[in-house]
Amino acid sequence: MHDDLTAHSFDDVVRIEPTVSAGTQTRAKPVRIEQVAQLAGVSAITVSRALRNPNLVSDATRARILEVVQQTGYWSNPHASALRSGRSSIVAVFVSNLQSQQYTQAAQACAQVIEEHGLQMMVGQTSYSYSRELTAIQSLRALRPAAVFFTGVIELEENRRTLRDLNIPIVESWAHTRDPIDMLVAFSNVDAGRLAATHLSDRGYRRPAFIGRGGGRGKLRLQGFSQRLAERDINLAGHVVIDWVESVEDGRIAYRRLQESGAQFDSVFCANDLLGTGAMIEALSQGQGVPEQVGILAFGDPSTAGALSPRLSMVGVDTREVGRRAAAMILARISGEDLPSRTCLDLSLVRGETT
Template identity: 50%
Template sequence: MNTQHDAETESLVYDDVVRIMDQPSLSATVHEGNSGFTNQRASLADVARLAEVSPITVSRALRNPARVRPDKRKRIQLAVEQTGYSINPYASALKSGRSNIVLAFASNTMSEQFSLALKACAEVLEKAGFLFLVGQTSYSYERETAAIRSLHAMKPAAVMFTGVIELQANREVLRSLEIPIMETWAFPKDPIDMLVGFSNTEAGQLAAELLSRKGYREVAYIGRRSGRGALRLKGFRTQCQLLGMDLVSEVLVDDITGLSKGRSCLHEILKSAVNPQAVFCANDVLALGCLMEARRLGISVPKDLGIIGFGDSDIAAEIPPGLTTIGVDSARLGNEAGKMLIARLSGEIIDEKTRRLDLIVSERGSI
């Protein structure tokens, strides 16, 4: 049974997304030293001037180094390193301005929910003549930063993320691009530009409410220690306290590599002195791993242990007794994001740049 959790008539629950300030701003100096180049993107002419050669020699050295004398190649290479110059592979196609490329960066391309959202967004954008390309950041600040560094050279028409940007330096760079930026999968008060999302904090609260209504008083939590996992844990903790429930165990992970992670997390709970009646897994992969391992160990679900997940994965309904989940309509999220991007790319002024989706509860036999 699917039910929609609508809190529009209540006060909205925002996600208190972490803003990380201690990273050097990517919009600041590219390279400082004897070269004298600062925050302006270096040109071919800059490299030629520093290497004391002609621009055509620089171009030849970069594209066909065998045609340039070794001493000149060495000076050009040093100049490239000093200026931070990079070849723009799209330059010939972009002389008139932005491309028709919309870039999307998924936290994990294996995620069923992200895939549904990106597919729906692509369908909207491609009908309007845009090319939709997808990369992966793997929940890594380093990969995210590298991806954002590439955007000045690629000159995309717009950028979408399956998440929100936490590093303040990366937020500043994205704003400096002066193109539509779409964040998703959370509900902060301060998006960079546009947002289609939902409250992860509210999702955690809802999980506690569902377990409480089923009569569970001693519960555990399994999820990522950072990002959206931390937001879901915050909501779960708060609501457990308000409802008089005991959160007897928290198993936190840095990365979710597959069902085996859920299996190992359940073992970590079982080997401790606590004995929870139910567990909230803030990711369906973790929840399915727990469910399958419980069955293997002869633990009756939900008689001996209730399990609730997050994500509403298709497979959640297929493994007996079925996994109760909280989630959102991922395809609708992608469709809404695509329509907002098209509107902005068409020159429309969008009054409401933030859209909140309702949470959906799919109640099955695991609780």
């Protein structure tokens, strides 16, 4: 694995500011229980009792407290005792898609490391959705975990600020961004696209197409893919972009859309493993020879290339190593050890039976 950040292309990750009207407050800090108590004219312990054991507080007092809670947006913190002791045992891990093996492998590898040090992993799914990501990050204000690990980078500036305000270790991954929130286990998506184009052109394909998400990492992989093809005087035969990926079926649908577009392609680079698996299944179901009539190459964890029949050709990164590196960074930060906060992993390619 490579730690020289300059040896890999940077990914120009999108940064999105919220759209607000002039003078609108874009960010509010979490309301503290002491603030609620002051506004309600009671003690903090009375607020806690009203929310957790309402039978211990008079109806009038509880009603007054609930009115203040509603006005301020206060969230009762179920882990307050852990906070008062200065330590939570939870590491929150948010994966892009639980059905994609590359993300679950990273999460599992992270869990194996941190659990040996008395920490527990809690997993959530963002599904490439800004709204789900926003909900997940807002929940962290109440959960207040020991650290957070994302299989991705955060694009919304408001979410980035919220995460910084938590003042806990944050590990992003899956993109080689210049400006991570805190810590980063990176690989270059632009370089992944370039490697895919190099492989297909070396194999003799002259009409490659692309299937992937139109934003985020899919866009970066398309960027590198198109750049490398242009350097070799090969035109992109066609492309299909989709908003999100939930299952293998999305790959089948995207492959049919590529066909319906009229593109004359002899190979397809799919920007993740679910799309690649779906495209391969669809091609085979139509009686197309793979790779005799069409080559299929996907991005993912190359170690999983042999899990399908035929074996799917794969360009990507060791996702278990992503999880292990993230865990090491979290543990080092918590214990006060000196460990680099950024690392960039090498990509690899495994040729299966589909190219």
